[in-house]
Amino acid sequence: xxxxxxxxxxxxxxxxxxxRDEKVVLMGEEVAQFNGAYKVTExxxxxxxxxxxxxxxxxxxxxxxxxxxxxxLGIRPxxxxxxxxxxxxxxxxxxNNAGNIRYMSGGLINCPIVIxxxxxxxxxxxxxxxxxxxxVLASHPGIKVVCPATPYDAKGLMKAAIRDNDPVYVxxxxxxxxxxxxxxxxxxxxxxxxxDVKRAGDDLTIVAHGxxxxxxLKAAEILESEHGVSVEVxxxxxxxxxxxxxxxxxxxxxxRVLLVEENKPFCGVDAQIAYLIQSRAFDExxxxxxxxxxxxxxQIYCKRLEDQxxxxxxxxxxxxxxVLA
Amino acid sequence: MxxxxxxxxxxxxxxxxxxxxxxxxxxxxxxxxxxxxxLYTKMARIRHFEQRCIRVYQQGKxxxxxxxxxxxxxxxxGTISLLGKDDxxxxxxxxxxxxxMVGMSMNECMAELTGKVTGCSKGKGGSMHYFAPDKNFWGxxxxxxxxxxxxxxxxxxxxxxxxxxxxxxxxxxxxxxxxAVHEAYNLAALWDLPVIFVIExxxxxxxxxxxxxxxxxxxxxxxxxxxxMAWDVVNGHDVYEVRARxxxxxxxxxxxxxxxxxxIFTYRYYGHSMADPDKTYRDKEEIKEYREQKDPVxxxxxxxxxxxxxxxxxxxxxxxxxxxxxDAAAKFADESPDPTPADVTKDIYWEEDNRGPDTSSRGTxxxx
Ligand SMILES: Cc1ncc(C[n+]2csc(CCOP(=O)(O)OP(=O)(O)O)c2C)c(N)n1
Ligand SMILES: [Mg+2]
Numbered sequence: 001x002x003x004x005x006x007x008x009x010x011x012x013x014x015x016x017x018x019x020r021d022e023k024v025v026l027m028g029e030e031v032a033q034f035n036g037a038y039k040v041t042e043x044x045x046x047x048x049x050x051x052x053x054x055x056x057x058x059x060x061x062x063x064x065x066x067x068x069x070x071x072x073l074g075i076r077p078x079x080x081x082x083x084x085x086x087x088x089x090x091x092x093x094x095x096n097n098a099g100n101i102r103y104m105s106g107g108l109i110n111c112p113i114v115i116x117x118x119x120x121x122x123x124x125x126x127x128x129x130x131x132x133x134x135x136v137l138a139s140h141p142g143i144k145v146v147c148p149a150t151p152y153d154a155k156g157l158m159k160a161a162i163r164d165n166d167p168v169y170v171x172x173x174x175x176x177x178x179x180x181x182x183x184x185x186x187x188x189x190x191x192x193x194x195x196d197v198k199r200a201g202d203d204l205t206i207v208a209h210g211x212x213x214x215x216x217l218k219a220a221e222i223l224e225s226e227h228g229v230s231v232e233v234x235x236x237x238x239x240x241x242x243x244x245x246x247x248x249x250x251x252x253x254x255x256r257v258l259l260v261e262e263n264k265p266f267c268g269v270d271a272q273i274a275y276l277i278q279s280r281a282f283d284e285x286x287x288x289x290x291x292x293x294x295x296x297x298x299q300i301y302c303k304r305l306e307d308q309x310x311x312x313x314x315x316x317x318x319x320x321x322x323v324l325a
Numbered sequence: 326m327x328x329x330x331x332x333x334x335x336x337x338x339x340x341x342x343x344x345x346x347x348x349x350x351x352x353x354x355x356x357x358x359x360x361x362x363x364l365y366t367k368m369a370r371i372r373h374f375e376q377r378c379i380r381v382y383q384q385g386k387x388x389x390x391x392x393x394x395x396x397x398x399x400x401x402x403g404t405i406s407l408l409g410k411d412d413x414x415x416x417x418x419x420x421x422x423x424x425x426m427v428g429m430s431m432n433e434c435m436a437e438l439t440g441k442v443t444g445c446s447k448g449k450g451g452s453m454h455y456f457a458p459d460k461n462f463w464g465x466x467x468x469x470x471x472x473x474x475x476x477x478x479x480x481x482x483x484x485x486x487x488x489x490x491x492x493x494x495x496x497x498x499x500x501x502x503x504x505a506v507h508e509a510y511n512l513a514a515l516w517d518l519p520v521i522f523v524i525e526x527x528x529x530x531x532x533x534x535x536x537x538x539x540x541x542x543x544x545x546x547x548x549x550x551x552x553x554m555a556w557d558v559v560n561g562h563d564v565y566e567v568r569a570r571x572x573x574x575x576x577x578x579x580x581x582x583x584x585x586x587x588x589i590f591t592y593r594y595y596g597h598s599m600a601d602p603d604k605t606y607r608d609k610e611e612i613k614e615y616r617e618q619k620d621p622v623x624x625x626x627x628x629x630x631x632x633x634x635x636x637x638x639x640x641x642x643x644x645x646x647x648x649x650x651x652d653a654a655a656k657f658a659d660e661s662p663d664p665t666p667a668d669v670t671k672d673i674y675w676e677e678d679n680r681g682p683d684t685s686s687r688g689t690x691x692x693x
Binding site for chain 2: 025051056057059061062063064065066067068069070071072073074075092093096097101102103104105106107108109110112141142144160161163164165166189191192193194195238240241242243244272
């Protein structure tokens with residue numbers, strides 16, 4: 001199987017979908033001539049031309065809203081946000097319009113739009129550029145949110161998102177863009193709402209999404225080699241739809257749970273997961289559920305401290321040992 | 326800061342209302358008698374539908390907000406009567422006139438107001454959120470100015486699909502101060518999109534007059550110049566004038582794929598919504614003057630009687646029929662059932678409503 005980067009996997013997904021369906025349009029700031037702020041869309045303008053790959057002004061509310069309007073008439077726009085942090089100036093469009101129109105029209109109108117871009121901290125850029133809004137957005141019925149952690153999932157989820165008939169928000173991660181992995185060349189999708197056991201184990205379940213999966217896998221190796229603990233890592237992949245059954249199956253197997261995410265803890269995704277586990281698998285638990293999330297403060301600029309603020313393998317190992325104690 | 330002394334108003338508004346100067350304009354002269362009567366009938370139907378809404382509201386059967394269009398009928402009537410099969414429209418929350426103009430029934434509109442499952446949005450949208458995509462009507466939007474990017478996107482899609490069409494995007498005079506509107510203006514002009522931004526200038530945004538909300542209130546349409554867009558000002562009390570001037574913008578959209586801002590001067594007779602006691606921010610005299618001298622339905626009626634297209638008897642019959650239709654709609658709404666508790670979680674995701682081999686989602690989408 002070919003090996004490619006997370007960035008190339010996203011690009012491959014978009015290229016294949018642009019070829020498959022002429023209603024697919026890529027739009028965003030710097031996506032065309034500049035080849036993408038992170039080079040995710042590199043070469044696509046050359047291949048598909050300016051009708052299909054479109055540079056927009058710096059008007060997130062304007063161009064995202066325009067994409068939503070176009071999607072109501074059957075266009076399938078794939079909109080890049082340079083950072084998901086910038087979604088906040090377009091939140092009315094993203095939430096009120098894309099998220100509500102199907103419902104308010106009694107099911108008469110669909111908004112098959114994809115909005116994608118990086119949503120992560122750890123890049124030493126300060127609080128305004130480090131938001132992870134998956135919990136905020138996934139809390140709105142009508143919206144779907146996915147957070148791929150590997151190149152394989154990045155391609156498969158992106159293709160599923162583009163084919164989906166509802167608004168799907170894909171949260172990528174700049175730190176993962178260069179990560180490499182095996183990615184099939186053929187046409188495959190990773191369905192939304194299917195979690196993936198990234199590592200099997202018996203003693204402890206770690207539930208994570210996005211880059212926290214990679215962090216958790218590193219921690220699992222340390223826990224195995226230095227502490228003799230067998231850890232299962234469940235990658236949610238998709239926040240909404242949520243694969244509850246895969247999470248619960250793992251809990252029933254290991255009976256101990258650690259939740260890891262890069263969000264701030266208050267009302268984070270893991271608050272929902274903890275609720276799920278206690279409501280449907282309370283008797284399976286041999287210990288209280290613990291969490292590792294970002295330290296509850298705006299993102300600090302200082303790199304040395306930011307690396308401590310977000311989950312890292314050392315913090316995950318330390319918290320895992322508490323659950324196992 | 327000094328306010329501009331010169332207001333850019335349509336010429337016809339500076340004179341007392343009389344016979345329309347636009348009757349001979351080809352878009353109007355070209356209408357058959359039957360078409361003229363049909364247009365008058367639609368305006369009368371909007372008026373009587375909403376008059377009936379007031380009673381239904383006062384009976385406590387309509388919840389939430391109810392924004393009436395009474396006084397503004399010629400704006401929706403004039404513009405929408407020009408539209409063809411690839412012309413679309415979208416508006417804000419003051420949407421009943423547009424809905425009836427595109428051919429939505431009084432029944433489905435009234436039932437939506439009372440939250441019934443027979444409403445146009447199955448009781449899920451309410452007064453501010455009517456939709457009829459089969460009639461190219463894309464809502465009904467509750468957030469001031471939020472529909473401007475959507476309307477621009479509809480025009481973008483029309484162009485992308487290679488159709489000769491347009492989108493009319495209506496908004497109020499208060500909406501022009503929203504950032505999203507300016508972002509939409511810029512995109513529309515930058516990308517030559519066939520969109521017509523219609524500012525329905527009724528003089529007030531809730532209880533705030535333009536002088537108190539808007540820098541350079543002399544002309545809202547003129548802001549188009551900042552984006553290199555064409556603009557025009559229109560007397561919205563005269564449906565013939567609305568048609569004549571909107572037709573120019575529509576041609577610009579169809580032939581040149583270029584946007585226009587049209588500021589249409591109009592007036593609302595009732596409060597901002599039924600919740601507005603309408604006591605603090607304008608004079609009763611002002612309302613009276615508009616009602617008596619510039620009423621768009623009466624002016625058009627007079628016009629058609631003078632043209633001998635209509636007789637007073639025929640006009641009376643049309644109005645009576647509209648009242649009866651509105652009464653029947655109120656009865657229909659009364660007798661219609663509520664949505665069921667199970668309906669609450671339907672129509673959220675296409676995926677959830679159409680589960681099958683094609684769906685790309687598997688997990689739990691709607692949570693308990
Ligand atoms: C973003 C937003 N802010 C405030 C409101 C509350 N609001 C609803 S209508 C309105 C006045 C708008 O006036 P205008 O644009 O002139 O339209 P009109 O009501 O006169 O038709 C306000 C402040 C809202 N719905 N959305
Ligand atoms: Mg107004």
